[in-house]
Amino acid sequence: MQRTPPRFVPTLTTVLELPPEPAPGAEPLPEPVALAVPEPSQAVALDPQALLSEADAFRLEEQLLHRVLQRIDLSLEERVSDAVSVAVQQQLDTMIPRLRGEIETVLRALVSEALAQELSDNTGSTPAFGAQSLG
Secondary structure (H helix, E strand, O other), rough: OOOOOOOOOOOOOOOOOOOOOOOOOOOOOOOOOOOOOHHHHOOOOOOOOOOHHHHHHHHHHHHHHHHHHHHHHHHHHHHHHHHHHHHHHHHHHHHHHHHHHHHHHHHHHHHHHHHHHHHHOOOOOOOOOOOOOOO
C-alpha cells in the first residue's frame, strides 16, 4: 500500500544520470584541487609585471569578486535598513497630524448626527430619570 506524502514534503522531480564507472585498469581522473584563499591580513599584492595564466587570472578575479560582494552585502543590508527606517518614520510623522484631523472631523460628525437623531426622536418627552436638570 503506497502512502501519499503531505504536500509540504519535497519530492524528487528530476532523475540524474550517473557517469559510467571507469573501466578496470583505466587511469583515474585527478582530484580537483581546492584553491587556498589566504586570510585578508596575509594577502600579498601581485607584482604588476607578473604574467598569470588565464585560469589563474580567472580564479583571482573570482576571489576578488567574492570578497567584494561579501563586504557590499553586509554594508548594503545595514544601509538599506537604516534608509527604510528613516523613510517610514518621516511618513509616519507627516501622517499622524492628518490622521488626527480626519478622526476628529469624523468623530464630531458622528456625535452631531447621533445627538440630532436622539433629540428628534425624543422631542417633548420627559427624561425617564426624573425632571432634574443635567447641568
